[in-house]
Amino acid sequence: MGQPSSLPTESGLPTFTFHVNPVLSSRLQVELEEKLVVLQSDPSDELEAQTSKLGEMGILLSSLPLSQKEQCLVVLEEVRLGLVSSGDLDLRLGFDLCDGELEFLDKRKQVVAKALQQVIGLSEAPHCDQVPVVAVLGSGGGTRAMTSLYGSLAGLQELGLLDAVTYLSGVSGSTWCISTLYKDPFWSQVTLQGPIEHTLAQVCSSKMGALSTEQLQYYSQELRLRESSGHSVSLVDFWALLIEYFLNREENPAKLSDQQEAVSQGQNPYPIYAGINVHTNISGEDFAEWCEFTPYEVGFPKYGAYVPTELFGSEFFMGRLMQLRPEPRICYLQGMWGSAFAASLDEIFLKTAGSGLNFLEWHRGSVNVTDDCSKFQLQDPTRLRTRLCTPQGPFSQALLDIFTSRFTSAQNFNFTQGLCLHKDYVASREFMAWKDTHPDAFPNELTPMRDCLSLVDGGFAINSPFPLIIQPQRAVDLIVSFDYSLEAPFEVLQMTEKYCLDRGIPFPRIEVGPEDLEDPRECYLFTKAEDPRSPIVLHFPLVNRTFRTHLAPGVERQTAEEKAFGDFDINGPDTPYGMMNFTYEPKEFDRLVALSRYNVLNNVVTVKHAFQLALDRGQARGRVGS
Template identity: 55%
Template sequence: MFRAALANLPGRALPALAATVLWKKDKEKDRPKTSRSWRKEVHPYYNLSVTVVRARNIHGVDLLSEADCYVQLRLPTASPVPYKTKVIYNSTDPEWNETFHYRIHGAVKNILELTLYDRDLMLDDKLSSVVFDVGSIRPGKSTRRVFKLNPKDKEVLEVEFHVEESKDPPSEIITNGVLVVHPCVCIEGRIKLDENQENGNHLLKMSVPGSYEKQICPLSKQSQTEELGKFVFHADKEMSPQLDVCLLKTLRVAQNDLAPELDKQTIFLGKGSVPLSLLPKGQGIDIDLPLSKNYKVNMNMTRKDESAQKLDIRLGFDLSDGEKDFLKKRKERIAQSLKDALDLKTTPDEVPVVAVLGSGGGARAMTSFYGSLQGLQDLKLLDSITYLSGVSGSTWCMSTLYEDPEWSSKGLKEAISRAQKSVTSSKSGAFSAERLKYCSQELMAMERDGYKVNFSDLWGLVLEYFLHQKENPAKLSDQQISVCKGQNPYPIYAGVNVRVNISGGDFAEWCEFTPHEVGFRKYGAFIRTEDFGSEFFMGHLIRRRKEPKICFLQGMWGSAFAANLDEIWARASGTGIRWLNSLTDVIRVLDDCRKLHFRDPSRLQTRLVMPGGIVSNIFQDFFKSRFTAGELYNFTRGLYLYKDYVGVREFVAWKGNHLDAFPNLLTPMEENLYLVDGGFSINSPFPLVLQSERDVDVILSFNYSWQAPFEVLELTSRYCKERGIPFPSITVTEADEKQPKECYVFMDADNPRVPIVLHFPLVNDSFHAHKAPGVSRETDEEKAFGDFLLHGKDSPFRTKNFTYESNDFTRLVEVNRYNVLNNEEMIKSALKMALDRRKHKRTHRGSKIRK
């Protein structure tokens, strides 16, 4: 299913999978580390020549005639447009002997895609794709490769490669070990046609291939909000960009009242180009550009080179300055809390880092999280918590709490009372005429501001009513005041970036949202929270937009309806649409890196992709569409993958069918982000707190999932094993799976780097018989209150139920509160052990320094 989905990405050939690496993936200490921040590096340029020689024994799609073949070459790190050979008609053994030239940069992962097509009148048929890591070619030598397309039919594609070091001087780049920043060139200008040319209905189309702006019609009166005649382009300076200008004229040719658009005909008048590298820097210059014998265009243009070192995104894997400042202040409070709650004397530098995680589960998760936090507060341990992180419904609880800058120092009863009012109230007002009018106005305002409005935005407005019954103007960056003194745990909200036609279980990139920054630790790329929703290109802010209200983020964090049909089917039946696998593409390794390139673990294997056919494409596009995902501007767009990115812990490029091994398809090469509920990957935000930079010692995992009490642990364990992240072994008995207890402890006594995990399934275990730890229920009323089922088809706590009876809300809060109180000793023992580990590590480190 995953492979077929990859093949359906529009206009893309499927790239190679990663080379087998030399390190052991299950030993974190053996994995290469990235730099914590960006660094400067100098790398040479290379000239790459690719000669498409011939193909043999090619069978086209049409059974009545031979194939009409051509080859498309795509190298997006060196050319913004693909190249094509000529078409050889009606031949099973086409010969081209055509050579194509590229200038490639030594710091970038350069992956060439060679796609063989059969020419058709309507839509050309893709026969197969070969994806080749050109970094495997030794400079100064020619290499001829014969790619076996179909061994059964002896289909082959023969290509010759030659690489030599360029005479251009090496250039300095910025990299964090995963991403590479090239210098960006910005062209600003104004155009004006001659007076004798203005009397017609002229249409001027301008474009810079590979630029952020794509195509502009500066003389069109429908040119959005831009001033008439002005244009701006941002492009990669390394691509030798050029401005292409095309002049058209629209004529009225007939009168057609039924179809007025048929009245007009567009005539091509001429075109011209301006190499942007020839323009002087920083000064305006007038250019008369001939477009044809009778037409020219006058332009005044100014070139500005954006510095690669003055970026509007933060490249690096370290914590943000805001989070670092918070930690200094929070440690003081944690030290005092441990003294008050556990009678332990410690210094701020020795305090353990504790993270509390809330899983997804809609209103059930939101209500339950209030109860769990109430339990921690009753134990006087809430001030011992460093991080508070959530997925889906837990984020609704968090984002509401943090509207009060002092929430954790107050009793939670008032906040729980407000939540009870919203959960138990009728939701019909969300669909009243007045409210729907408000929603329409909000969405239209977002659209006018340039946002990509979608279903998750509407869902966010529905949630705004569910949680507040009125407009809530709060923004995520407002929560900076809630952590400025270290007075509350640091909030980390979770979302995942997915692909519209790939299951979240197969590919999902964790995106963290904090009061200070939003970003992908996988790529080491972050932007200010205030700039989320704005447009970026090559690390520079292109167009700033106002920060969205937090309700729109809540809709994205808890996008319960963003599942694609395959995921819904799989969860309902346990199988998914697996019969589609018979139609999927065939992917095969064409070489073995372990034999050919055993000294280069960064090199990617060459792969062959055989399309599954048009029937496969139709069905997969339908079942895989994720039309409700939150579509947003990609702030990593225009950045490139570093040549050795496959060696970084966050990537799973060694795994044969993982998208991480396809650099041309990874997020920096995409126009948009598709952010959804983190529950479509792991229904708890473990990946966000397990980053080594946060150095978490203890994790309190509160699982509010509908059944599957240990699934998040199993998925997290797999996630960590693939990336070499320390995580305890998860062993659960069959009896525990069927009847889980209130709390489980998972740890590695021999490895202090492995965090201690306390996992709390959502259960009514001893609560039904005890109103408090050690205090039995006596009256009939007390027994009736504790006698209820959390799961089952008749449960009021089903995931898509957003309205509870008052008694059910109170029960859900109290059972989660009780489960924390009833495991007080287990929690405190974990904190003491983590403190001892911290002290031991500090003492051991100090003795090493003294030696």
């Protein structure tokens, strides 16, 4: 990637700077019309011998001295080219975990090892190299998901397994629960009863005050302040301030970077919040780029591009910080993470009727492959095929705009703007360029070519943050999936399985029978024993099965009051747990928390078995490593 530069030179020639990732075998291809001279402060004989034989080939950039103190300048005709390491950029390019997360993992392993020793009954704690990586995932579902996740985490805590969890990640409503918990730097070290009671007070109180004159004045003042600081303001930001009121009843000054304190000693699981970047007229299921938000970094695993969390919202170009802007308060992220209303009419129809508006396909443009480039692809596997694009006419475009454009999305400065991070950057599994009509097949359609990010609720793609957790660098052994959907209890697993098949990512087969779809159990275990790279998946649908008749595992309900408390339908026509219901009666809140907690406790044998399988895998890996 290149840009004009004002590098100081003795000759005064114009310069052009290329930012180069040092871990790649990048080459500078040149066609010589004059003698090529390499200038450096202390040229080596080996480099001189190499350059004298270049001819029409190229320079392997990794062979050139690239550091902050020493630059290699290549003079070609009347242009001076400067090579600058990507380490000099203001963002991080690469697919490894950031330093903050790596330091956390070292500390968290000790906590996890002690927890597994106590729960599984080991004579001694496993060695840190043998400690498995466990991730807990919460699906979307608005207030229902937020409330249920409190109960699920309480169940894990009661079993002593919350300290055995490395990652805690969520989509939509689950992020509201997680981000609220992390206001306390030691939340997982104390009982969750306090946070649950606090949330009950917020959920069960009237929301009418959100539209009071005083609050409306506050919203107006905050939005003007946000706009004056350089941020783009949309309906999502107003929604964010409503969420702030629903969750806190007062202004919340917290920022995501503040949560670094909550993981600095490995005392809590590492939080990963999920959003997706979308194109305004393409459904999230057809095109979604997963964006992760952590206390240390915000970035796209697809592109391997990350900015420090404090700099999210600032303006970048070609990896350089152009304009520093204040880090947004976390309520603005909560609004974006849970912006379920940012749907197009086509997506709404898909969610409610089970299929999209098929007639729209007649009005879309067409893409045809005009050659398969088979001869050229043998020589250069990264070469894209030639495609003929036929755009839609003005009437079709207007019709598509009406039915496929989203009402709103969170607009943020694009920190990847100007970077050349297409599929040749590395062999990333995230790119879908092999699909002829997918935007990934067209480099000029990729996010680095756009001015702004359009970030929305991750539930528009997969209603659980699996894509962020299954990255190979995180090496997760066990995924505990809590699905708070009212219908389709295995949809997130099936969509994740397809996502992984498309990208060659190991993932277990999701095989369920008709009886499971009709009347799902409380807990399912999916494994692919023959492939240790495939995560073990422990899946909890939101069902009221034995909780209806049991007060606690093995304890049947006796009194009429006890039976009435458990006898309710989660997804019945009169359910109080609909997506757009933000206020519950205290009994409705208590029973949802109790149900989620019970479903974990009632499956303690399966849960411990899953953790034992993960430990066995970690111990096997440790033996191989030694």
